[in-house]
Amino acid sequence: MNSVHNSVDNKKDIARKQAAYAAVEEHLLNCQTIGVGSGQTMVHVIDRIAELIRQRGWSVRCIPTSYQAKQLILERGLRLFELEHCDEELDWSVDSADEVDSELNLIKGGGGCLLQEKIVDTAAHTLVIVCDESKYSVQFGHKWKGGIPLEVVPMAWSLVKRRVECQFGGSALLRESLGKLGPVVTDNGNFILDWHFDQQHNWEEVDFQLHQMPGVIETGLFIQLASKIYVGNMDGSVNRLVLK
Numbered sequence: 001m002n003s004v005h006n007s008v009d010n011k012k013d014i015a016r017k018q019a020a021y022a023a024v025e026e027h028l029l030n031c032q033t034i035g036v037g038s039g040q041t042m043v044h045v046i047d048r049i050a051e052l053i054r055q056r057g058w059s060v061r062c063i064p065t066s067y068q069a070k071q072l073i074l075e076r077g078l079r080l081f082e083l084e085h086c087d088e089e090l091d092w093s094v095d096s097a098d099e100v101d102s103e104l105n106l107i108k109g110g111g112g113c114l115l116q117e118k119i120v121d122t123a124a125h126t127l128v129i130v131c132d133e134s135k136y137s138v139q140f141g142h143k144w145k146g147g148i149p150l151e152v153v154p155m156a157w158s159l160v161k162r163r164v165e166c167q168f169g170g171s172a173l174l175r176e177s178l179g180k181l182g183p184v185v186t187d188n189g190n191f192i193l194d195w196h197f198d199q200q201h202n203w204e205e206v207d208f209q210l211h212q213m214p215g216v217i218e219t220g221l222f223i224q225l226a227s228k229i230y231v232g233n234m235d236g237s238v239n240r241l242v243l244k
């Protein structure tokens with residue numbers, strides 16, 4: 001059983017790598033300023049960016065979306081840049097996702113980095129997403145079972161939980177840390193509620209309503225923000241999804 005799991009995980013990782021390489025090779029140019037997303041898929045993305053920059057002697061400024069992304073940028077010897085020092089839109093941002101649908105909507109925040117991801121990803125002309133085929137879903141929630149992450153001010157978590165459950169149904173669970181006792185604390189000092197919805201919604205409207213709730217800082221709903229999604233398949237091919 002374990003070796004079956006290992007081989008599926010291996011294939012998924014190869015699929016992500018193929019998609020990551022294709023996305024980087026088709027977007028990276030000299031002298032760009034780019035957003036760098038968070039997650040395991042991003043390791044492949046950053047590896048390829050570092051390789052191309054080294055081979056071609058290019059200079060690219062990388063703006064991280066999390067502490068993890070910052071560490072990867074530094075470890076691979078890339079040029080770290082801060083959003084507040086940037087006086088124009090980023091050329092593009094590259095990120096992964098927990099789920100993607102055919103309309104290029106995303107669920108993000110499984111790794112807890114949604115706030116900075118949304119800031120940096122929306123500061124770019126183009127948002128490019130990389131994932132493997134297991135993340136592709138016809139309808140939200142069919143693949144990703146972790147719920148929709150909501151970053152909330154710590155003192156407001158139980159208030160937001162009640163309001164979300166009352167207004168939209170389902171259950172909103174405070175994310176617990178695996179590495180320490182107590183709740184997960186984000187890079188911005190906030191908590192995360194994972195909202196397990198029990199029906200399909202108009203996600204754009206829900207996202208708008210969630211942003212009206214005092215205490216909600218950001219949501220993991222990335223509606224109509226992605227420009228292109230690279231989906232790596234287990235057979236080694238890569239599908240490119242763009243809005244029709």
Ligand SMILES: O=C(CO)[C@H](O)[C@H](O)COP(=O)(O)O
Pocket residue numbers: 037038039040041042095096097098107108109110111112113114117
């Ligand atoms: O949104 C994210 C982090 O907040 C990640 O992009 C998402 O969790 C996917 O990560 P991975 O590449 O490890 O599957």
